[in-house]
Amino acid sequence: MRTLGVEEEMLLVDVHDGRPRSVLGQVLVRAARRHPPVEDVGLHGAVEGEFQQQQIETHTPPTADLHTLRTEIRHWRSEAVAAARETGSSVAALGTSPLPVQPVGTKSERYTWMQERYQLTAREHLICGCHVHVSVESDEEGVAALDRIRVWMPTLLALSANSPFWNGQDSGFASYRSQALARWPSWGPTGRFGSADAYHRLVRDMVLSSVILDEGMVYFVARLAERYPTVEVRAADVCFTVEEAVVIAALCRGLVETAVQEWELGKEAPDVPTPMLRLATWQAGREGLGGQLVDWSSGLPKPCWTVVDSLVDHVGPALQAAGDLDIVQNGLALLREEGNGAMRQRAMLARTGRLVDVVAESVRATALHAPG
Numbered sequence: 590m591r592t593l594g595v596e597e598e599m600l601l602v603d604v605h606d607g608r609p610r611s612v613l614g615q616v617l618v619r620a621a622r623r624h625p626p627v628e629d630v631g632l633h634g635a636v637e638g639e640f641q642q643q644q645i646e647t648h649t650p651p652t653a654d655l656h657t658l659r660t661e662i663r664h665w666r667s668e669a670v671a672a673a674r675e676t677g678s679s680v681a682a683l684g685t686s687p688l689p690v691q692p693v694g695t696k697s698e699r700y701t702w703m704q705e706r707y708q709l710t711a712r713e714h715l716i717c718g719c720h721v722h723v724s725v726e727s728d729e730e731g732v733a734a735l736d737r738i739r740v741w742m743p744t745l746l747a748l749s750a751n752s753p754f755w756n757g758q759d760s761g762f763a764s765y766r767s768q769a770l771a772r773w774p775s776w777g778p779t780g781r782f783g784s785a786d787a788y789h790r791l792v793r794d795m796v797l798s799s800v801i802l803d804e805g806m807v808y809f810v811a812r813l814a815e816r817y818p819t820v821e822v823r824a825a826d827v828c829f830t831v832e833e834a835v836v837i838a839a840l841c842r843g844l845v846e847t848a849v850q851e852w853e854l855g856k857e858a859p860d861v862p863t864p865m866l867r868l869a870t871w872q873a874g875r876e877g878l879g880g881q882l883v884d885w886s887s888g889l890p891k892p893c894w895t896v897v898d899s900l901v902d903h904v905g906p907a908l909q910a911a912g913d914l915d916i917v918q919n920g921l922a923l924l925r926e927e928g929n930g931a932m933r934q935r936a937m938l939a940r941t942g943r944l945v946d947v948v949a950e951s952v953r954a955t956a957l958h959a960p961g
Contacts, residue, residue, distance in 0.1 A: 613642040619675045623672065641694060643715060681952050718826060719837060737859065759935070764873070767870060778870055828930065
């Protein structure tokens, strides 16, 4: 069975007023006392730094079992929360800060280059995503999966949408994170590659253009991981709850497994123009689970849950074979009932009229299983 790993970017916020705090360095020192750094994060899990000092990133080790994955996501969220508490801060699994913030860049040679190169785009960039790694046997298998899962990336974004607020106001989007990412030159859906050689040739040419610094800046919504033998699905906002993250991860594995099976049977990847996928991505970021999504097979708008049901039908056999189907169905039923992160955030603001309460609710949810 294919293994899974999840990376979660989350905000570091003040425990009193909910505003993001630039305490990354202090948090990492305290996290290292609890878990000394290891050579290969991808095999062991970790709490790590990110682009801005007001955010943190967690990694889970690879596992084939969803129950173990759930435990690992909870564990590493808890480790981040425990380290943050020692600085008078906490952790909020939100795709963007609901409250106004002036991002403070993390000090490193790479990040300094990016700040200089991308200017206002980099200075305003404080967003948090959920990246799912699914193991593949080879680059050829990985690219075959990328060519076939690309049409479903907007649906994953809609499910996970958790960033409706930006700089103290409602953006009008369920995922404003997706809009912030669109400002970067290498982000977005891709065309069909056809082969691993074609994929690597494009990545090489992108780096040689000097518009981006290196392969790590190839911000496709799904790509071959730079350091691991995985497909890295980067479409989703960081999820409001652990259960949502588990559902997104299971769907990613189901998509990769289904895609590889189709490739092995000689089934062609869907020939959907990349501009249509850009439209579908925009629509998913705008509506989330609150309206209509673009159905990739017809190019027409359909109710969001109709498109989600199509995704589940598509990957259903793979989910069943992995023992994941019940977990996904139960998780999606809970999403239908309670809403995703964007809906929860807006519901809290409607109840209290205070964005600080939106952050506080996320802090409570993120720390739900933290010690102490």
